[in-house]
Amino acid sequence: MTGDPTGLLIELSDLRKRARIDRHGYWLPFLLFGLITLGATPFYVPEYCRKTGACLADKPWLYHWLHPDGRLNGPIGSYEPTVAADIYWIVALLCGYLAVVWWYRWRAAQVGVETPTRLYAQVTIFMLVLPLVGVPVLSKVFFNQVGWQIALPVTVVAIVAATWTARRRVVTALAVLALFGLAHFIPAYPYGQMFVLAAGLAGLAWVERSKVCTVFVALFAAAVVFVNEAGRFDLYWPYQVEQYATTGLPAVILLAGGIIGSVRREMAR
Amino acid sequence: MNPTAGLDDTVHQRHRLGVLTIAAEAKRVEFSYLKSALELTAGNLSRHITVLEQAGLVEVEKGYEGKRPKTWLHITAAGRTALAAEMAALRALLERHDNL
Numbered sequence: 001m002t003g004d005p006t007g008l009l010i011e012l013s014d015l016r017k018r019a020r021i022d023r024h025g026y027w028l029p030f031l032l033f034g035l036i037t038l039g040a041t042p043f044y045v046p047e048y049c050r051k052t053g054a055c056l057a058d059k060p061w062l063y064h065w066l067h068p069d070g071r072l073n074g075p076i077g078s079y080e081p082t083v084a085a086d087i088y089w090i091v092a093l094l095c096g097y098l099a100v101v102w103w104y105r106w107r108a109a110q111v112g113v114e115t116p117t118r119l120y121a122q123v124t125i126f127m128l129v130l131p132l133v134g135v136p137v138l139s140k141v142f143f144n145q146v147g148w149q150i151a152l153p154v155t156v157v158a159i160v161a162a163t164w165t166a167r168r169r170v171v172t173a174l175a176v177l178a179l180f181g182l183a184h185f186i187p188a189y190p191y192g193q194m195f196v197l198a199a200g201l202a203g204l205a206w207v208e209r210s211k212v213c214t215v216f217v218a219l220f221a222a223a224v225v226f227v228n229e230a231g232r233f234d235l236y237w238p239y240q241v242e243q244y245a246t247t248g249l250p251a252v253i254l255l256a257g258g259i260i261g262s263v264r265r266e267m268a269r
Numbered sequence: 270m271n272p273t274a275g276l277d278d279t280v281h282q283r284h285r286l287g288v289l290t291i292a293a294e295a296k297r298v299e300f301s302y303l304k305s306a307l308e309l310t311a312g313n314l315s316r317h318i319t320v321l322e323q324a325g326l327v328e329v330e331k332g333y334e335g336k337r338p339k340t341w342l343h344i345t346a347a348g349r350t351a352l353a354a355e356m357a358a359l360r361a362l363l364e365r366h367d368n369l
Contacts, residue, residue: 005363008283012290012356015306019294022302109334112302113295 021268023113026204026213027261029100033197034254036092041247043085044190059083066131067187068139089193090132097124097200116207123179123203127196130183155180189228194250198224212264216257223250279324280355284309285317289352292327292344300340318342326351 063083101117108114142151159176166172179199186192198221205217227246237245280286287307292298304314321327326348330341344352 005359005366008286009356009359009363012286015287015290016294018306019291019298023295108297108299109339112299112305113291114297116296118296 019113020209021265022111023108023115024208024210024213024261024265025104025107025115026208026210027258027265028103029096029201029204030213030216030254030258030261032096032099032258033201034251034258036096037194037197037247037251037254039092040085040088040193041244043082043088044243044247062086065136068136086193089196090128093124093128093193093196097121097128100204117204119207120200120203124196124200126176126179127183127186127199130180131186131192131196135184135187185228190231191224191228191246194224194228210261212257212261216253216260220250220253220257223253277351277355279320280326280351282317282320284313285321286352286355288314288317288321288342289326289344289348289355292342293349293352295343297330297341297343300342303342321348324351 060083063086066083066086101121104115104117138151138155142155146154156177159180160173163169163173163176182195182199186195189195198217201217201220205214208214227249280289284307288303291303291306300311300314300318303309303318304311307314309317318327318329322329322342324347325345327342327344330343332339332341
């Protein structure tokens, strides 16, 4: 290492870049979550309800617990995905989360430098648990009882108070508020669980500090918003491909990001 | 104030600055990774790490990976603050030099 300040700063910058490249491991979570998203396809076989109107009444209690306010229509039209889709996503997202945390620890043991995954873990657990417990409880015993005009400000104040001691309290409070709002979309949207993936991967992009990772997370998030919101604007896939396209589009983005990340890692060696 | 006053002797030593820079980029970093990245001998690196540990800038954690002993270190909050102050002092020094 050199002694003059300019050379020293350049060398330190090179060391930081090298450590950053060496610790990158986002490509595997991208591939894993791409496959998990593809794996959800069979659970979205259309089950049309408009004619009979009996779909919601026939759902088990678990479905009503997970979707206290019902579902919005997506690009898949007016049918309700089954409770099997909910169970698939909960199990897959939990296993995916554990696999990602294990992967970064395993990779650290191989390369000698570890990516901090706490932010990813916090975001994913928050987004997994809140729709399972928080949203149903808040919806049933709080928002529906006292009305949103009171419940919403009380919730906002509670979140701000809970994050008051954080190191970056404004950013933390805004992030938790945004995640809290996003968590309420999960039960309502037909592909709402993809929001859990998008939020978790955004946390991963933040800690990875990789342009490629950030770009693909942004593309994935845009695709998730599109597949969930397209129905509102009467944008529908052709009937023959809708079941595959709505999971296929976000999955392909993740798989492409994983493959490109993996190739870049090999080239950087 | 002269920018050199912002330089901390413990941190300013270039290899220790290298250790802190790499450690600040990760949750934790392994001894052999630092040895390779900084091109130091094990003895030299150990001495630098001891200085940083005694100053409270890094924490060392020893363990095993299978049967192989591994030494990990992670930067403390004080270490991050000291590194940021050092980088700011170096940049100020350069800026002052360029303006001469």
